[in-house]
Amino acid sequence: xxxxxxxxxxxxxxxxxxxxxxxxxxxxxxxxxxxxxxxxxxxxxxxxxxxxxxxxxxxxxxxxxxxxxxxxxxxxxxxxxxxxxxxxxxxxxxxxxxxxxxxxxxxxxxxxxxxxxxxxxxxxxxxxxxxxxxxxxxxxxxxxxxxxxxxxxxxxxxxxxxxxxxxxxxxxxxxxxxxxxxxxxxxxxxxxxxxxxxxxxxxxxxxxxxxxxxxxxx
Amino acid sequence: xxxxxxxxxxxxxxxxxxxxxxxxxxxxxxxxxxxxxxxxxxxxxxxxxxxxxxxxxxxxxxxxxxxxxxxxxxxxxxxxxxxxxxxxxxxxxxxxxxxxxxxxxxxxxxxxxxxxxxxxxxxxxxxxxxxxxxxxxxxxxxxxxxxxxxxxxxxxxxxxxxxxxxxxxxxxxxxxxxxxxxxxxxxxxxxxxxxxxxxxxxxxxxxxxxxxxxxxxxxxxxxxxxxxxxxxxxxxxxxxxxx
Numbered sequence: 001x002x003x004x005x006x007x008x009x010x011x012x013x014x015x016x017x018x019x020x021x022x023x024x025x026x027x028x029x030x031x032x033x034x035x036x037x038x039x040x041x042x043x044x045x046x047x048x049x050x051x052x053x054x055x056x057x058x059x060x061x062x063x064x065x066x067x068x069x070x071x072x073x074x075x076x077x078x079x080x081x082x083x084x085x086x087x088x089x090x091x092x093x094x095x096x097x098x099x100x101x102x103x104x105x106x107x108x109x110x111x112x113x114x115x116x117x118x119x120x121x122x123x124x125x126x127x128x129x130x131x132x133x134x135x136x137x138x139x140x141x142x143x144x145x146x147x148x149x150x151x152x153x154x155x156x157x158x159x160x161x162x163x164x165x166x167x168x169x170x171x172x173x174x175x176x177x178x179x180x181x182x183x184x185x186x187x188x189x190x191x192x193x194x195x196x197x198x199x200x201x202x203x204x205x206x207x208x209x210x211x212x213x214x215x216x217x218x
Numbered sequence: 219x220x221x222x223x224x225x226x227x228x229x230x231x232x233x234x235x236x237x238x239x240x241x242x243x244x245x246x247x248x249x250x251x252x253x254x255x256x257x258x259x260x261x262x263x264x265x266x267x268x269x270x271x272x273x274x275x276x277x278x279x280x281x282x283x284x285x286x287x288x289x290x291x292x293x294x295x296x297x298x299x300x301x302x303x304x305x306x307x308x309x310x311x312x313x314x315x316x317x318x319x320x321x322x323x324x325x326x327x328x329x330x331x332x333x334x335x336x337x338x339x340x341x342x343x344x345x346x347x348x349x350x351x352x353x354x355x356x357x358x359x360x361x362x363x364x365x366x367x368x369x370x371x372x373x374x375x376x377x378x379x380x381x382x383x384x385x386x387x388x389x390x391x392x393x394x395x396x397x398x399x400x401x402x403x404x405x406x407x408x409x410x411x412x413x414x415x416x417x418x419x420x421x422x423x424x425x426x427x428x429x430x431x432x433x434x435x436x437x438x439x440x441x442x443x444x445x446x447x448x449x450x451x452x453x454x455x456x457x458x459x460x461x
Binding site: 028106144148149150152155158161162164165168169173176189190193197206208211212215216218 | 350354355356360361364365370371377378380381382385386388389392393395396430450
């Protein structure tokens with residue numbers, strides 16, 4: 001498992017893995033927002049938590065199609081499926097690697113981009129905490145979507161159509177927690193629900209992902 | 219004699235051919251009676267005027283939109299557990315009917331909301347969760363279309379339907395938490411039996427709901443038959459090509 005994790009991270013970081021791409025995309029989305037809605041700092045600071053969340057979510061989504069597709073093409077997934085390691089565990093590790101290479105950099109970059117969006121001072125901690133709790137769920141749900149569409153040529157758009165509705169609850173609670181944090185309100189309810197969603201998806205989604213991947217490898 | 223006999227496509231087709239004519243007549247007549255009665259022979263509401271008559275399309279369509287998904291979930295489960303092809307095809311056949319029902323509910327809701335709430339659309343929990351349901355339907359249908367091998371497609375969509383159901387319910391409650399609503403609660407709670415709709419409105423509504431239900435059943439049976447025949451044709455063509 002550890003070997004698989006290290007291999008995945010290495011592959012993602014080295015050339016062609018698109019390690020920085022998600023981060024760059026996140027930056028570009030955040031830069032585009034003021035052009036679209038105007039440079040009014042009051043407005044920007046009001047929508048900052050939501051925009052940062054949706055940017056992180058889209059950056060996460062974009063990197064999903066390379067999560068399994070490359071391994072599917074060169075046959076690594078067939079090897080993993082026949083290995084003694086359960087496929088559920090292998091997919092959990094892959095989701096973890098995706099989170100480390102995509103989610104974690106986003107979380108680290110989010111406060112910096114928060115400055116650009118004029119995020120209120122008390123919001124930074126809550127924003128980082130909500131992303132920290134929420135992005136693992138995004139990675140795990142995304143793995144399910146990637147496993148579902150791995151056999152389809154040019155499945156990228158379909159992947160978005162399938163995964164985005166599944167992201168709704170996570171986005172609602174995550175953005176709500178960040179928004180309340182920025183407004184200086186009580187955050188524990190959405191934060192706990194967000195943590196609950198993450199815990200449940202981490203526990204259950206690998207089984208669904210492994211089931212559909214087995215169908216696709218048949 | 220058990221229900222599972224009809225998992226055999228031949229028996230299923232024979233049964234549906236026998237049942238369908240009656241079902242069509244019943245479905246269309248009760249829909250027409252419900253709608254005509256509702257539109258022309260009920261009084262206007264005191265506050266809502268004649269706009270209240272949208273209820274005879276809106277409520278049955280919304281009801282069937284949810285029940286169609288539920289039926290797809292049950293059919294998907296049967297496919298995954300017992301591997302009956304008819305079941306998978308029934309789920310596939312029901313999806314487009316369900317998506318049309320969802321769309322009808324959304325559009326009639328907007329038309330009703332404009333004069334009553336003064337807006338076509340609000341981000342109300344009920345409206346939002348219906349829109350999300352619509353997206354789930356789209357994803358489900360798109361996945362069926364995208365995969366060529368029919369058994370693989372049936373497996374994948376069945377799992378998607380199950381996972382989607384969990385997330386649809388989750389979204390429903392998440393959305394409730396996220397924004398307070400403008401949409402009223404149900405006027406016809408089944409569990410308690412106390413409804414707040416007068417009989418003059420309720421009877422045609424009930425007929426209309428039954429009509430939409432039968433219509434869904436008839437359409438799904440008919441489309442399932444079409445899917446079975448389509449698959450047979452493909453099998454025949456493949457055999458021809460090989461020999």
